[in-house]
Amino acid sequence: xxxxxxxxxxxxLLIMPLQLMFSIFLLFRGHDEPGGGFIGGLVASGAxxxxxxxFGAEATRRLLRVGPRDLLAAGLLMGLASTxxxxxxxxxMLTAHWWDLPLxxxxxxxxxxxxxxxxxxxxxxxxxxxxxxxxxxxxxx
Numbered sequence: 001x002x003x004x005x006x007x008x009x010x011x012x013l014l015i016m017p018l019q020l021m022f023s024i025f026l027l028f029r030g031h032d033e034p035g036g037g038f039i040g041g042l043v044a045s046g047a048x049x050x051x052x053x054x055f056g057a058e059a060t061r062r063l064l065r066v067g068p069r070d071l072l073a074a075g076l077l078m079g080l081a082s083t084x085x086x087x088x089x090x091x092x093m094l095t096a097h098w099w100d101l102p103l104x105x106x107x108x109x110x111x112x113x114x115x116x117x118x119x120x121x122x123x124x125x126x127x128x129x130x131x132x133x134x135x136x137x138x139x140x141x
Contacts, residue, residue, distance in 0.1 A: 041125025
Protein backbone atom coordinates (compact mmCIF):
# COMPACT_ATOMS: atom_id res chain seq x y z
CA UNK A 1 0.00 0.00 0.00
CA UNK A 2 2.59 2.51 -1.10
CA UNK A 3 1.28 6.03 -1.59
CA UNK A 4 2.63 8.27 -4.32
CA UNK A 5 1.64 11.67 -2.95
CA UNK A 6 4.37 14.22 -2.38
CA UNK A 7 2.50 15.68 0.60
CA UNK A 8 2.42 12.35 2.46
CA UNK A 9 6.09 11.65 1.67
CA UNK A 10 7.17 15.07 2.88
CA UNK A 11 4.98 14.92 5.98
CA UNK A 12 6.27 11.45 6.88
CA LEU A 13 9.89 12.55 6.55
CA LEU A 14 9.32 15.66 8.66
CA ILE A 15 7.00 14.24 11.32
CA MET A 16 8.68 10.88 11.92
CA PRO A 17 11.85 12.19 13.68
CA LEU A 18 9.77 14.47 15.90
CA GLN A 19 7.42 11.62 16.77
CA LEU A 20 10.34 9.32 17.63
CA MET A 21 11.94 11.97 19.85
CA PHE A 22 8.61 12.51 21.60
CA SER A 23 8.27 8.75 22.14
CA ILE A 24 11.70 8.69 23.86
CA PHE A 25 10.62 11.66 25.99
CA LEU A 26 7.47 9.79 27.02
CA LEU A 27 9.51 6.66 27.80
CA PHE A 28 11.87 8.46 30.18
CA ARG A 29 9.20 10.68 31.70
CA GLY A 30 7.06 7.70 32.71
CA HIS A 31 8.63 7.12 36.13
CA ASP A 32 7.34 10.30 37.75
CA GLU A 33 4.56 11.52 35.47
CA PRO A 34 2.19 10.10 32.83
CA GLY A 35 4.04 8.23 30.14
CA GLY A 36 6.26 5.20 30.10
CA GLY A 37 7.11 2.28 27.90
CA PHE A 38 3.62 1.50 26.66
CA ILE A 39 2.59 4.94 25.44
CA GLY A 40 6.11 5.65 24.19
CA GLY A 41 6.01 2.44 22.15
CA LEU A 42 2.62 3.38 20.71
CA VAL A 43 3.88 6.80 19.63
CA ALA A 44 7.00 5.24 18.04
CA SER A 45 4.77 2.70 16.28
CA GLY A 46 2.69 5.55 14.92
CA ALA A 47 5.83 7.10 13.43
CA UNK A 48 6.81 3.88 11.67
CA UNK A 49 3.23 3.23 10.51
CA UNK A 50 3.12 6.71 8.95
CA UNK A 51 6.39 5.93 7.17
CA UNK A 52 4.99 2.57 6.03
CA UNK A 53 1.89 4.23 4.58
CA UNK A 54 4.07 6.70 2.68
CA PHE A 55 6.88 4.42 1.46
CA GLY A 56 5.66 0.83 1.78
CA ALA A 57 6.39 -2.20 3.94
CA GLU A 58 9.79 -3.06 2.43
CA ALA A 59 11.15 0.46 2.93
CA THR A 60 9.92 0.37 6.52
CA ARG A 61 11.66 -2.96 7.14
CA ARG A 62 14.90 -1.46 5.81
CA LEU A 63 14.44 1.61 8.04
CA LEU A 64 13.84 -0.52 11.15
CA ARG A 65 17.02 -2.56 10.39
CA VAL A 66 15.77 -5.15 12.87
CA GLY A 67 12.82 -7.44 12.28
CA PRO A 68 9.67 -6.46 14.18
CA ARG A 69 9.53 -9.91 15.81
CA ASP A 70 13.12 -9.46 16.97
CA LEU A 71 12.11 -6.16 18.60
CA LEU A 72 9.26 -7.96 20.33
CA ALA A 73 11.58 -10.72 21.55
CA ALA A 74 14.20 -8.21 22.75
CA GLY A 75 11.51 -6.33 24.67
CA LEU A 76 10.28 -9.49 26.38
CA LEU A 77 13.84 -10.46 27.29
CA MET A 78 14.52 -7.00 28.76
CA GLY A 79 11.35 -7.24 30.81
CA LEU A 80 12.50 -10.61 32.10
CA ALA A 81 16.02 -9.30 32.73
CA SER A 82 14.62 -6.54 34.94
CA THR A 83 13.43 -9.19 37.40
CA UNK A 84 16.83 -10.88 37.79
CA UNK A 85 18.51 -8.48 40.29
CA UNK A 86 15.63 -8.97 42.73
CA UNK A 87 15.67 -12.74 42.15
CA UNK A 88 19.40 -13.03 42.85
CA UNK A 89 19.16 -10.89 45.97
CA UNK A 90 16.27 -12.97 47.36
CA UNK A 91 13.66 -10.21 47.10
CA UNK A 92 10.16 -10.28 45.57
CA MET A 93 10.08 -10.50 41.77
CA LEU A 94 9.73 -6.86 40.64
CA THR A 95 11.54 -5.16 43.52
CA ALA A 96 13.32 -2.12 42.09
CA HIS A 97 17.10 -1.79 42.16
CA TRP A 98 19.13 1.33 41.32
CA TRP A 99 22.77 1.75 40.31
CA ASP A 100 24.91 4.86 39.96
CA LEU A 101 27.41 4.43 37.15
CA PRO A 102 30.24 6.97 37.25
CA LEU A 103 30.80 9.02 34.10
CA UNK A 104 33.88 11.09 33.27
CA UNK A 105 34.14 14.05 35.61
CA UNK A 106 31.89 14.03 38.64
CA UNK A 107 28.69 12.95 36.89
CA UNK A 108 26.73 9.76 37.42
CA UNK A 109 24.31 7.84 35.26
CA UNK A 110 21.42 6.44 37.26
CA UNK A 111 20.16 3.08 36.00
CA UNK A 112 17.29 1.13 37.47
CA UNK A 113 15.31 -2.04 36.93
CA UNK A 114 12.08 -0.02 36.35
CA UNK A 115 13.84 1.75 33.46
CA UNK A 116 14.98 -1.59 32.01
CA UNK A 117 11.42 -2.90 32.32
CA UNK A 118 9.98 0.23 30.63
CA UNK A 119 12.44 -0.06 27.74
CA UNK A 120 11.39 -3.70 27.38
CA UNK A 121 7.72 -2.70 27.25
CA UNK A 122 8.57 0.02 24.69
CA UNK A 123 10.33 -2.49 22.41
CA UNK A 124 7.61 -5.14 22.88
CA UNK A 125 4.83 -2.70 21.95
CA UNK A 126 6.79 -1.36 18.97
CA UNK A 127 7.58 -4.90 17.80
CA UNK A 128 3.98 -6.10 18.19
CA UNK A 129 2.40 -3.19 16.33
CA UNK A 130 4.98 -3.29 13.54
CA UNK A 131 4.60 -7.07 13.16
CA UNK A 132 0.87 -6.60 12.62
CA UNK A 133 1.13 -3.60 10.29
CA UNK A 134 4.03 -4.83 8.16
CA UNK A 135 2.47 -8.31 7.94
CA UNK A 136 -0.88 -6.89 6.82
CA UNK A 137 0.76 -4.60 4.30
CA UNK A 138 2.88 -7.41 2.84
CA UNK A 139 -0.12 -9.71 2.57
CA UNK A 140 -1.97 -6.97 0.70
CA UNK A 141 0.90 -6.42 -1.74
